[in-house]
Structure formats: structure tokens, C-alpha cells
Amino acid sequence: MSFVGLFERLYERHPVGVAEPELAEAEARLGVAVPPPLRELHLACGREPCVLASHNRFFSPRALERSDGRIIFCEENQGVCVWGCSPGDEDPLAEVGNVLRDDTLEWHSEQAPLSRFLAIQLYLQTAWGGFEHAGDLQDPDLVMSRIESEWEEVVRHQDLTIYWKPGALITALDGQPFLTGAARTEGGFVRLLGDLGFELL
Incomplete structure (x- = not known):
């Protein structure tokens, strides 16, 4: 199911997404292409705080970061970890980076491709605040x-x-x-x- 379809299933209305130029600007700034599932999420729901900011905080395209060779796209609500993925693949694995005392990140796999992980997050963000x-x-x-x-x-x-x-x-x-x-x-x-x-x- 597409992110548009998933949002419509949950909220019974059409979502509001970001415009393509915002993602193009983000890619120019980052120097890499945004992986397709993350791109699709922002195009579909990028203006919907009920799924992008109700529990954990997804970064807007202009706030996406690069660190440790990954694109960081979401921060846990108390700042104890972030989520990211390696650019270059069509559907890379989602990874969680635990914030250590020296502010470095310790990365672990979420054991799910990015597309599935983002769909899980849409359900979770809706259940826990949306x-x-x-x-x-x-x-x-x-x-x-x-x-x-x-x-x-x-x-x-x-x-x-x-x-x-x-x-x-x-x-x-x-x-x-x-x-x-x-x-x-x-x-x-x-x-x-x-x-x-x-x-x-």
C-alpha cells in the first residue's frame, strides 16, 4: 500500500505532501539522492504533523542530515536515538543510531527495509499521538x-x-x-x- 493509501485508510482524507522542489533542494544540499521510500513519504505526507511529529519527530526535507554515511530522517521524542539509512539503494535497511554520552551514534539495524519501517511508523505515530x-x-x-x-x-x-x-x-x-x-x-x-x-x- 502506498503512503497516500495508508494515510487515507487511517484518517479518511487525502494527505498533504511537500513539493518536489523541496526534495530536490535537499538532495543538492546533501549531495546524494533521497532514497525512494523516504522521498515518497515526504511527497505524500510531508505536511502532516499527525504522522510526522505526533510522537517521534521526522525531519522535513530541509532538515535532513548526513552523518556516518547515512541520511538521518527522524529523532526519538526524548532525543535518545535517531533513525537513518544509507543512500544509494532503492530500499535500504532502516537503522537506529543510539546517542552515546560523547554525542556519537552507535548504529544498529531495525531489521526492516526502509519502506516497511516507514509504514510501521505511520501506524505507530497515529496510535501514539496522531x-x-x-x-x-x-x-x-x-x-x-x-x-x-x-x-x-x-x-x-x-x-x-x-x-x-x-x-x-x-x-x-x-x-x-x-x-x-x-x-x-x-x-x-x-x-x-x-x-x-x-x-x-
Whole structure:
């Protein structure tokens, strides 16, 4: 699914992206081509803070950086790490750079190509800030079978699982005794998540 299609699936409207000249200027400044998945993301959703700034902070084309041979495109919300990728490939691996005490970066693979990693982030950014109506569910064991049978699993990556129904998302982290839920509207939260026992924060 394209980033436009994914955004429309989540928000039920067409996204606003950046203009091509902004990416061309970024490439001229960086001296390398922006990898196609990152280019597509900005062209599709580059003016949408609900998916690019609601939790972690994606850099605009003019703020993209180069470091350690990588293009750095996103910063964790508390500044403890950044995400980047090596230019040159059509769909390079996404990498996370942990910020060390001397401000250098220690890089590790995210074990996903950039296109898949960015799609995961669109779901996660929506679940953790993009949808304004959010809450949690403690001790979810009694409803997990319902969630797994009635909701679509859209993300399973490392310790993260995300489930989707139109207008709502449920996020689970391995080892955590609770779920988080978020909905595009308050009515959607009550209808889709309240029925499972989620409490609106």
C-alpha cells in the first residue's frame, strides 16, 4: 500500500505532501539522492504533523542530515536515538543510531527495509499521538482473543504489535501488562475501544 493509501485508510482524507522542489533542494544540499521510500513519504505526507511529529519527530526535507554515511530522517521524542539509512539503494535497511554520552551514534539495524519501517511508523505515530482520543486497558488477557479475531493485525515488528479497525488502533508491546488504544474521534473510541474495556485518558 502506498503512503497516500495508508494515510487515507487511517484518517479518511487525502494527505498533504511537500513539493518536489523541496526534495530536490535537499538532495543538492546533501549531495546524494533521497532514497525512494523516504522521498515518497515526504511527497505524500510531508505536511502532516499527525504522522510526522505526533510522537517521534521526522525531519522535513530541509532538515535532513548526513552523518556516518547515512541520511538521518527522524529523532526519538526524548532525543535518545535517531533513525537513518544509507543512500544509494532503492530500499535500504532502516537503522537506529543510539546517542552515546560523547554525542556519537552507535548504529544498529531495525531489521526492516526502509519502506516497511516507514509504514510501521505511520501506524505507530497515529496510535501514539496522531489520533487525539486515547486510553489504555490494564490486564487485557480476557479480551485478547476478541482483538485477535475481530481486528486486523497491521504491524508485527520486534516487540510491537498494532491492530486496526476503521478509525481506531490498538498497540501491544511484548512484556507489558496493558494495551494502548486510540481513535480518530471520541465517538469512535467509545464505540470501538470502550466496548473492550479501554478507558479514555
